[in-house]
Amino acid sequence: MQFYNTTSREKEDFYPAYPPQVTMYTCGPTVFNLCNLNQCRRFVFADLVKRYLKSKGLQVKHIMNVTDLDDRTIDGSEQAGFGLREFTDRYTEEFHHDLDALHIERADGHPRASEHVEDMVELTRKLVEKGFAYEKFRSVYYDISRFRDYGKLSRVNLSKIQVGKTVDLDDYEKDNPRDFTLLKRSTLSELKRGIFYKTEWGNVRPSWHIECAAMCMRHLGETVDIHTCGTDLIFPHNENLVAIAEADCGHRVVRYWLHNELVTVNDKKMVPGQNNSVTLREVLDRGYSGRVVRFLLLSQHYRKPMNFSYPALDAAGRTLARLDEFIRRLGFAPLGERAAGLDQLIYDVKTQFTQHMDDDLNIPGALAAVFRFIRQANPLITKGSLDQEGRDRVIELLQGFDSVLRVMEFESAELSPDDALLVQKREQARQEKKFDLADEYRDQLRSRRIHIIDTPNGPTWELIK
């Protein structure tokens, strides 16, 4: 199994430091508004990595933080007229709803920044003691000139970057404009609202970078197998995490950095709060299922940007419908003698799926194998070339794929006795060529959200959603 490690910019064989345990950290949301699809892709990607590792028999300990203490949550809560905690509680809850909608497994922990401030202060203290950080006007900054490997993750060339491109340096009193903030002196407004923590340097609050570093090491220790995040956060956020963590431990902390590409709209990055930002909630409100959104976000390779549009989402829905239909047909497959080639087909698709997934989670390749299988297996259903065991094996096969993908639906299409009787009566009427009566029954079934589909082997049905 190989992953593309951002540190080396190459695919590398993956071995956990302490098998069969795998530790994994994912940058979570800043809970000041609803998640947009760019963030959702980050979470779906992490979920995919975790599920695939688990399917390999590894035990994954996964931590995803919740950033509830930063400029945006502070500003957002003030503008909304709520206390910080009350405000972030609300969006944390919304975040959990979104995870559920996308069938994302909960992490083993979703630590909140506000509940780990002691860890952050302690970490800062250690960095100051070791000479990696300095206090200036009651804020504490990281001195990047002290960290020899600074830039090794993002490969920035410090002498050539344009300082101040995205930050107003007037707000800081750093020795070097390239240094970054660890603890920031609380503003007057923050002090009034009680948003400050007493330290030897004064009343401060932590920065985003030290929050992630502290929570990551607090929950996973000094060696973390996998850290997943979006490419937009490589610099400075992830670079700074490396600088903090390695300065503290004196050795490499994150072994494999996995970064997913962004979701764009009209080929421009989706930015929260801007008009091109599409939240998951608004997509769901339009009537799309979280399952379809998950499939769309999953269906392209994670290292390629994905341009979101509703037509693209519709197309993903139709693709998924083909998969759904195959499973539905399987449930109604007339049993007969098993076709000779079935075992080979199953073996082939399994092998191909695994090969593609092992190759840096090549989902498009893996899905192509699944759809090739479906095309080859469909005629077997039509011809009645499956026996009970063969059918069970196909369902088991799909369930195996779905333990990783989590986009299929296997719910049984059992009808209530009343509905089954209606189906039977309609078929009886059809046999007797009483088509008006048959259509009447069909309409009755439809009003009970049952859609009849006739086949040469008799009527089948699906539940209308």
Next chain:
RNA sequence: GGCGGCAUAGCCAAGUGGCUAAGGCAGCGGUCUGCAAAACCGUUAUCCACCGGUUCGAAUCCGGUUGCCGCCUCCA
């Protein structure tokens, strides 16, 4: 300005040296069908942004050009 990435059919998208360039959507043709709806099967790139080079052989390696995207230290 620096660093990184991308360019494959109408659309989306795999493929990084060698059989006839995966797969999905849309389209077209067919099968099935009382009707309807659906489904299933088949089919759709002599060619992989452009120019040059390496090689027996390149979408795939190298150089250059063009276009687009991301990041540049508290914006996710």
